[in-house]
Amino acid sequence: MIELRDVHKTLGGRPILKGMSFQVPTGTTYVLMGRSGIGKSVTLKHLVGILKPDRGEVLVDGVNVPSLDSEGLKDLRRKMGYLFQNGALINWLTVAQNVSLPLEEHSRLPRAEIRERVMRTLHLVGMDHAADLFPSKISGGMRLRAGLARAIVTEPRYVLYDEPNAGLDPIIADQIHRLIVEVRDRLGVTGLVVTHSRACAFTVANRIGVIDEGRIAEEGTVPEMRASTSPLVRAFLGGGSD
Amino acid sequence: MTPIHAAAEFTHRNLLGAGFTVRLLLRTLGRVHYLPRRMRFTLDQCFAAGVRALPVTLCVATVAGMILALQTGIELRRFGQQSIIGSVTALSMCREMGPFITSVILAATVGSAMAAELGTMNVSDEVTAIEVMSVDPVDYLVLPRVVGLTVMCPLLTIFSNMVGIFGGSLIGASNLGVSTQFYWRSVQESLMTPEHLLPKDVYTGIVKAVIFGLAVSVVSCSAGLRAEGGALGVGLAVQTAVKNSVILIIVLGLITTWFFYYLQIT
Ligand SMILES: Nc1ncnc2c1ncn2[C@@H]1O[C@H](COP(=O)(O)OP(=O)(O)O)[C@@H](O)[C@H]1O
Ligand SMILES: [Mg+2]
Numbered sequence: 016m017i018e019l020r021d022v023h024k025t026l027g028g029r030p031i032l033k034g035m036s037f038q039v040p041t042g043t044t045y046v047l048m049g050r051s052g053i054g055k056s057v058t059l060k061h062l063v064g065i066l067k068p069d070r071g072e073v074l075v076d077g078v079n080v081p082s083l084d085s086e087g088l089k090d091l092r093r094k095m096g097y098l099f100q101n102g103a104l105i106n107w108l109t110v111a112q113n114v115s116l117p118l119e120e121h122s123r124l125p126r127a128e129i130r131e132r133v134m135r136t137l138h139l140v141g142m143d144h145a146a147d148l149f150p151s152k153i154s155g156g157m158r159l160r161a162g163l164a165r166a167i168v169t170e171p172r173y174v175l176y177d178e179p180n181a182g183l184d185p186i187i188a189d190q191i192h193r194l195i196v197e198v199r200d201r202l203g204v205t206g207l208v209v210t211h212s213r214a215c216a217f218t219v220a221n222r223i224g225v226i227d228e229g230r231i232a233e234e235g236t237v238p239e240m241r242a243s244t245s246p247l248v249r250a251f252l253g254g255g256s257d
Numbered sequence: 258m259t260p261i262h263a264a265a266e267f268t269h270r271n272l273l274g275a276g277f278t279v280r281l282l283l284r285t286l287g288r289v290h291y292l293p294r295r296m297r298f299t300l301d302q303c304f305a306a307g308v309r310a311l312p313v314t315l316c317v318a319t320v321a322g323m324i325l326a327l328q329t330g331i332e333l334r335r336f337g338q339q340s341i342i343g344s345v346t347a348l349s350m351c352r353e354m355g356p357f358i359t360s361v362i363l364a365a366t367v368g369s370a371m372a373a374e375l376g377t378m379n380v381s382d383e384v385t386a387i388e389v390m391s392v393d394p395v396d397y398l399v400l401p402r403v404v405g406l407t408v409m410c411p412l413l414t415i416f417s418n419m420v421g422i423f424g425g426s427l428i429g430a431s432n433l434g435v436s437t438q439f440y441w442r443s444v445q446e447s448l449m450t451p452e453h454l455l456p457k458d459v460y461t462g463i464v465k466a467v468i469f470g471l472a473v474s475v476v477s478c479s480a481g482l483r484a485e486g487g488a489l490g491v492g493l494a495v496q497t498a499v500k501n502s503v504i505l506i507i508v509l510g511l512i513t514t515w516f517f518y519y520l521q522i523t
Contacts, residue, residue: 101381120392
């Protein structure tokens with residue numbers, strides 16, 4: 016279970032989060048929406064202890080993340096997968112080497128098994144043909160899928176997805192959405208998804224929260240949000256543009 | 258913003274930067290035991306540094322040796338002392354010019370590349386991604402670069418010294434009427450001391466090169482890791498890296514020279 020309680024954060028002299036609170040029960044997926052630059056990525060970074068709140072609590076499995084020491088953070092991060100915006104692949108490693116990095120650094124699996132798991136995960140995201148390419152040689156959508164493979168290869172219990180479908184064509188995007196659902200249903204993963212895509216939100220979400228003014232302004236299940244008449248919700252989830 | 262305010266902010270930012278750099282140095286030293294695990298990256302870094310810097314270093318050092326021989330040779334000839342041009346060139350190259358030229362070129366070629374690489378990684382969340390995978394960016398990214406440059410700087414310095422002295426011999430023969438044979442004998446006499454296995458003038462230069470290599474790499478990595486705000490920030494990081502490296506090379510050069518030749522600590 017992930018829970019944020021009244022989180023405040025000022026960055027570069029500007030208050031970004033002003034009382035951010037929400038809960039993601041275990042085994043469900045929560046979708047965060049909101050304008051660019053509103054603090055969605057900042058919110059995700061609080062969950063892995065990269066950023067610390069000025070005020071408020073960030074709880075994962077009931078443990079307050081900002082109070083963890085380095086060992087505690089290690090344990091926390093081991094059970095979390097994080098897909099960064101644009102993938103954040105390391106550019107001197109091939110796609111396969113990128114995906115195997117978390118396994119090579121922390122698991123004692125034999126080399127062959129690591130390779131096997133990496134290829135299986137790459138297959139899941141439809142990237143097996145690009146395993147030995149370097150990030151600079153592949154498209155943004157492919158980098159994103161490689162980043163997704165790296166996030167789930169360790170079979171984490173939590174996965175944070177920062178714009179998992181940016182720059183993907185509708186067919187691949189749909190494949191990724193179904194993958195997120197499958198990861199949740201098959202492995203019981205708790206997910207937090209940042210997206211601008213209505214299709215993504217409706218496919219993967221158990222609950223959707225829309226951020227405004229540094230906090231969750233509107234929140235609800237998919238049917239509730241579909242039926243909402245709030246202009247803010249309509250702007251993100253209403254008909255028209257995807 | 259008033260000038261005083263701006264000056265205060267400038268000082269504050271630079272102090273923070275210096276603090277970050279010193280901490281990075283200490284953390285890197287504290288992670289040296291990871292070196293065997295990072296051997297491949299480290300060798301890659303050594304190789305890249307050599308490839309990037311060697312051609313420029315050789316050219317510049319040769320020309321620097323020629324300039325040295327020419328400038329001092331002209332003065333020495335007025336006193337009829339041009340015969341010692343070999344020893345003058347050799348001593349200046351080995352003590353000062355070799356390490357100085359090599360490390361400045363390393364700062365401009367390899368240090369700037371480090372700042373650009375790490376800066377790009379930093380602004381595109383790649384460093385954060387490494388941290389989130391519970392991999393320490395210091396041992397994964399910084400350690401190989403620091404060790405690579407600290408090893409390569411003295412190696413390249415030895416090359417610089419040799420080609421610089423060679424450059425001096427060309428000038429000696431063509432402009433000062435000092436035969437090549439005579440020149441090299443003079444070089445040998447000045448550098449070789451019977452009581453030391455390694456002549457002091459050579460090894461103090463090498464020690465300098467090690468210190469400069471360490472300084473340039475740590476300063477450059479630090480600038481890269483502090484980059485923020487997209488491509489512009491990366492550009493500024495590169496600028497900071499080269500500027501700080503050159504300043505440090507000069508200051509540390511003075512300190513080490515003072516240490517070795519004034520205090521006579523050997
Ligand atoms: N480390 C940082 N230092 C200063 N400002 C930051 C930092 N990280 C993010 N910001 C600012 O916080 C705001 C929210 O950023 P972000 O969470 O990335 O937006 P988004 O909702 O599009 O993901 C942006 O205005 C950004 O400039
Ligand atoms: Mg973002």
